[in-house]
Amino acid sequence: MSKAEKIKSITKKIHSLPTLPPVVRKLTTVVESPDVTAQEVGKLISADQVLSAKVLRLVNSPFYGFPGRISSISHAVILLGFNVIKGVVLSASVFDIMEKSMVGLWEHSLGSAIISGAISRKLGLSEPEEISTAALLHDIGKVLVRVSLSADYDRITRIVEAKGCSFREAEIEVLGVDHADIGTWLSEEWGLPEKLIVPVSYHHEPARAPRLKERVIVVHIADSLVRAFGVGYGGDRWVGKISKEAWEFIGMPQIDLPQIMRKILADLEEVDNFRS
């Protein structure tokens, strides 16, 4: 069975997608419209008070570069753009569903977003906010496995414990595909922009990314570093190998490594502020 067929057969098993609040669905349609304004999007999100508080908290965190300065959703839309807002709203809603049981993965995702922001800015990459948002979403496939394929999820976690292997290796053993494949399918279902989907798809295999390679690599590196720093839980406790080619491709050898690690260490304390 080809990979595409496997994903198809898996997604057929999925009867219930994580139910998203209606505002997210509306948002997805609204931002497609060419003449939508930031005010309209702001108004739509602000109608859901709990969601808008969460979104404001995320956009005011240091990984977006405007800490403590964004006071309204429409202001956030203007500063960060529709893609970022869409990604943030989706991740806030998805992880809300999982709040209690997957807090480790939420912190892993927040930490990855923080590290991606720090690296992107250090390297002077364009649109660091979108790269952070892609990092926030990179393991979205794991949420789907947990919510919609819970028997498989339990088998995967048992294999991780018994063998001491990575979550991804166990996923491939059980499902034949990994969370990057499943996350890609889900992101397409949700109508996320390509700039956010490609890093989700290739964060484990940056060499295979057909486009947007720099973004993919930043997320690939952040996923490994957040584990090294011991923030959150990505399904197993192991630091994954960073591809040397990828590391060199985006110019990491030219930056002062101990210095950026010191910055990341300080920035990561922010993750604690989401635990309340």
Add this chain to the structure above:
Amino acid sequence: MQKLSINDIKPGMVLAKPVMSDKGMPLCTEGTELTDKLIDRLREMNISTLTVKGHPVDTGVPDKTAEKKIQEMAARFAHVEGDPLMEQIRDAIASAIEAEAREMEEQEAQEAAP
């Protein structure tokens, strides 16, 4: 500095980090001295933890030493042992943890000085 539950906060303690609202907006700056009134206000705003200067409360649990943190960090690299790039990264993180610990010590020494 020490991170405390708002229930352990007493008037006179001084914030070592700013306090943010649940929407990420700053409420109090670093260096603010806490009063009964302020503590009540923060509680009303659902603030659950604060970071204060010094080490005013003995929680009975000693803070992890830098050495212990580095040891735990290095153990997570077990699957990539022998990879030169990964070892370089591991060592850079270890030096960051040491630098942070030194900075904290200096800060506490300064706070203790009259």
